[in-house]
Amino acid sequence: xxxxxxxxxxxxxxxxxxxxxxxxxxxxxxxxxxxxxxxxxxxxxxxxxxxxxxxxxxxxxxxxxxxxxxxxxxxxxxxxxxx
Numbered sequence: 706x707x708x709x710x711x712x713x714x715x716x717x718x719x720x721x722x723x724x725x726x727x728x729x730x731x732x733x734x735x736x737x738x739x740x741x742x743x744x745x746x747x748x749x750x751x752x753x754x755x756x757x758x759x760x761x762x763x764x765x766x767x768x769x770x771x772x773x774x775x776x777x778x779x780x781x782x783x784x785x786x787x788x
Contacts, residue, residue: 747772748772751769751776752769752776752784753784753787753788754788755767755768755769755776756769756781756785757785759780760780760782765779766778766779
């Protein structure tokens with residue numbers, strides 16, 4: 706039910722029809738955006754994987770390696786939904 710409600714919301718787009726020319730190609734993305742996405746992939750994605758694993762196991766600690774360093778903290782149930 707929640708997915709259907711989300712799809713209805715996303716489909717509405719307040720009367721705007723999506724157009725392919727409205728999207729930027731990967732090749733046209735600025736270098737700053739590439740750097741930001743690289744940072745997210747390097748430091749946030751490993752946490753999301755570790756957090757999802759900890760939640761699935763019912764563990765009380767997330768343990769992962771972020772940017773070459775060991776990272777430990779309590780898991781976040783909400784961020785388990787982000788994975």
